[in-house]
Amino acid sequence: MDAMDALQSAQSLAELFQHTAKAHRDRTALRSSDGAAELTWGQYAERVRRIAGGLASLGVRRGDTVALMLTNRPEYHLVDTAALHLGATPFSVYNTSPPTQIAHLFANAGNRVVVTEQRWVDTVRAAGGTVEHVVCVDGAAEDTVPLSGLETGRPQGFDFEAAWRSVRPDDLATLIYTSGTTGPPKGVEVEHRAILACLRGGLLLSHLGSAAQAGRLISYLPDAHVANRYFSHYLAMAGGSSITTVADPKTVAQVLPAVRPTIFMGVPALWYKLQAALTQAITAQTGARGRLARWAVGTGRKAAELRMSGHPLPFHLAIRLAAADGLVLDRLRARIGLDEAGAVITGSAPIAADVVRFFQSLGVELCEGWAMSESAAAGTINSPGEIRPGTVGRPMSGVEVRVADDGELLLRAPTLMRGYRGDPAGTARAIDVEGWLHTGDVGTVDADGYVTIVDRKKDLIINSSGKNMSPANIESAVLACCPLVASVLAVGDRRPYVVALVTLDPVAAAALVGGPSTGQDVSVLAERPEVQAAVEAGVVRANATLSRVEQIKHFRILPVLWLPGGAELTPTGKLRRAAIVERYAEEIEALYRRQRQPDPSG
Numbered sequence: 001m002d003a004m005d006a007l008q009s010a011q012s013l014a015e016l017f018q019h020t021a022k023a024h025r026d027r028t029a030l031r032s033s034d035g036a037a038e039l040t041w042g043q044y045a046e047r048v049r050r051i052a053g054g055l056a057s058l059g060v061r062r063g064d065t066v067a068l069m070l071t072n073r074p075e076y077h078l079v080d081t082a083a084l085h086l087g088a089t090p091f092s093v094y095n096t097s098p099p100t101q102i103a104h105l106f107a108n109a110g111n112r113v114v115v116t117e118q119r120w121v122d123t124v125r126a127a128g129g130t131v132e133h134v135v136c137v138d139g140a141a142e143d144t145v146p147l148s149g150l151e152t153g154r155p156q157g158f159d160f161e162a163a164w165r166s167v168r169p170d171d172l173a174t175l176i177y178t179s180g181t182t183g184p185p186k187g188v189e190v191e192h193r194a195i196l197a198c199l200r201g202g203l204l205l206s207h208l209g210s211a212a213q214a215g216r217l218i219s220y221l222p223d224a225h226v227a228n229r230y231f232s233h234y235l236a237m238a239g240g241s242s243i244t245t246v247a248d249p250k251t252v253a254q255v256l257p258a259v260r261p262t263i264f265m266g267v268p269a270l271w272y273k274l275q276a277a278l279t280q281a282i283t284a285q286t287g288a289r290g291r292l293a294r295w296a297v298g299t300g301r302k303a304a305e306l307r308m309s310g311h312p313l314p315f316h317l318a319i320r321l322a323a324a325d326g327l328v329l330d331r332l333r334a335r336i337g338l339d340e341a342g343a344v345i346t347g348s349a350p351i352a353a354d355v356v357r358f359f360q361s362l363g364v365e366l367c368e369g370w371a372m373s374e375s376a377a378a379g380t381i382n383s384p385g386e387i388r389p390g391t392v393g394r395p396m397s398g399v400e401v402r403v404a405d406d407g408e409l410l411l412r413a414p415t416l417m418r419g420y421r422g423d424p425a426g427t428a429r430a431i432d433v434e435g436w437l438h439t440g441d442v443g444t445v446d447a448d449g450y451v452t453i454v455d456r457k458k459d460l461i462i463n464s465s466g467k468n469m470s471p472a473n474i475e476s477a478v479l480a481c482c483p484l485v486a487s488v489l490a491v492g493d494r495r496p497y498v499v500a501l502v503t504l505d506p507v508a509a510a511a512l513v514g515g516p517s518t519g520q521d522v523s524v525l526a527e528r529p530e531v532q533a534a535v536e537a538g539v540v541r542a543n544a545t546l547s548r549v550e551q552i553k554h555f556r557i558l559p560v561l562w563l564p565g566g567a568e569l570t571p572t573g574k575l576r577r578a579a580i581v582e583r584y585a586e587e588i589e590a591l592y593r594r595q596r597q598p599d600p601s602g
Contacts (some may be wrong), residue, residue: 072219156522
C-alpha cells in the first residue's frame with residue numbers, strides 16, 4: 001500500500017501514523033538540529049505507545065484536550081501524536097503568550113493536562129484554570145511529572161491498539177487558536193477528516209506529493225501555527241519524511257544547508273533575508289567571478305520570465321541556462337540549502353512579487369499559497385512551471401473559491417473547521433448555510449482560476465479621495481526593498497496620503513554600522529545617519545514599485561522593537577493594526593503635520 005492508498009483508507013491520523021511507522025520503521029523520523037536527539041520511525045512509534053499509556057494514567061480519554069507549550073523539539077511530535085492515538089485533542093500554545101491569554105485558552109479548551117518545559121512551568125501555573133497535571137519534557141520541576149516518568153505509567157487494562165482504532169474521522173485532531181489581531185483568540189476545531197482531506201489534496205500536487213515521499217522536513221515555526229503542523233508534522237505521517245526540529249527559529253537559515261529539505265515552507269520575512277544575503281554575495285563578487293555571477297542570474301531571470309509568461313525557452317537560451325545553472329545557480333541554491341527541494345512554499349503573509357521573481361531566476365520555484373486555520377491549511381497554491389507572481393495560485397483539489405458581491409473571497413472545502421470552540425454565533429458568521437467560509441480577505445479570481453489577495457477586508461485603506469488600497473501591499477514593498485526593516489505599518493485611511501511607522505532589524509542595522517551583531521541599543525541605531533539613509537533609500541525603492549497614491553510620503557523609524565506576542569504583533573508576527581494606531585497616535589499625527597520630506601528619525 002503506497003502513501004496515497006494509505007491516506008485514502010485511513011480513518012484517522014493515528015491509523016495513518018501506524019501505517020507509515022511500519023512502512024518506514026528503520027528510517028530516521030525525528031532529529032534535533034543540534035544532533036542531540038534522533039529517532040527512527042520504529043522508535044517514534046514505541047515512544048508514542050508509551051506516552052499514550054502515560055497520558056491515559058493521568059486520566060486523558062477520548063475527547064479530552066491536552067495543551068502543549070514547547071519549543072520546536074522532538075518531544076512535541078511524540079506527545080501530540082500520542083494524544084491523537086487516545087482520541088484526545090492536543091493543541092499548542094504560543095511560547096510568547098502571557099498568563100492572562102493562556103488562561104483564556106485553557107478556559108476555552110478545558111484541558112486538565114499541560115506538557116511544557118521547565119522554563120514555562122511558572123507561567124502555566126500563573127494561568128491557573130482547570131490544569132491538574134503539568135508534564136515537563138526536560139526534567140522534573142517541583143510538582144510536575146517528568147516525561148520519562150510519564151512513559152512508565154500505564155493504567156491497568158489499557159489497550160493501546162483498541163484506543164487508536166476507536167478514533168473516528170469526526171473526532172477533533174487539534175485546536176488552532178487564531179492570532180487575535182482584533183480580539184481574544186478563537187479556538188478553531190479541526191477534525192481528523194479535515195486534516196486527512198488536506199493531506200490528500202497536497203499529495204495530489206505532483207511537486208509536493210513526490211517531495212513528501214521519504215523526504216526531509218524542517219520544523220521551525222510555532223506549532224500553534226497551522227502551517228507548521230501541516231508542513232512539519234502531519235505531512236510526515238503521510239509520506240515517512242524525516243523531521244529536523246529547530247529550537248531557535250532565528251537559526252533556520254544556518255540549518256537549511258545542513259538538512260537540504262525536500263519540502264520547505266518559509267514565511268515572507270525569511271525569503272526577504274535570504275534574498276538580501278544572496279544579493280550581497282553576488283554583488284561582492286568582483287572581476288571575472290562577478291561578471292559570471294551576474295550573467296548567470298541575468299540568464300536565469302530571462303528564462304524565468306519566459307516560463308512564467310507561458311512561453312517555451314528558445315534553444316539558445318536553454319543552452320545558456322544549462323551553463324548558468326551548472327556554473328553558478330546550483331551553487332547559489334546549495335548555499336541556502338534548497339538545491340534538493342522539490343516543493344518550496346511561502347505563505348501566512350503577502351510576499352512581494354519581485355521576491356518570487358528573484359528566486360525563480362535562481363531556479364527556486366517559490367510557490368505562494370493562501371489558506372487559513374479555519375480551512376486546516378487547505379486553500380490555493382501556485383505550482384512549479386505555472387507560477388504567477390502576485391497571485392496565490394489556484395485552488396487545491398477539493399477546494400472551491402468564489403468572490404462575493406462585496407469582493408470578499410469565499411472558500412468551501414471538506415477541510416473546513418467544525419466551528420469555533422464555544423462560539424456558535426461566531427461559527428455561523430464565518431460559515432454560511434451553503435457551507436462557504438467567509439475568509440475576511442478581499443481578492444479576485446481570474447479567468448484561469450488564479451486567486452489574487454488584495455488585503456484583509458477590515459484592513460483596506462480608503463484615503464480621503466476615496467481610493468482603495470492595500471496596506472499589506474505597501475508594507476511588503478518596503479520589506480522587500482529594505483533589509484534593515486523588521487516591521488512596517490502603513491497608515492492612510494481617510495487621510496490625504498500614506499505615512500508609515502518602521503521598526504529596525506537590530507542585527508541588520510548593527511551590521512551596517514559595523515558594530516557587534518547583538519546587544520546594540522535599537523534606539524541608538526535608529527539615530528545613526530547611515531541607518532536613516534539606508535531606510536530612506538529602501539522606502540524610495542519601494543515607492544518606485546507602487547502607484548502614486550500608495551507611495552509613502554513620510555515615515556518614522558521608531559526607537560523600539562516590536563516583538564511577536566507583544567502589544568504590536570501577534571504571536572505569528574501579524575500586525576495588531578488598531579492597537580498600533582492607538583499606541584502611536586501622536587507619532588502618526590506628527591507625520592501628517594509635516595509639510596516636506598522629514599528627517600526619518602523624528
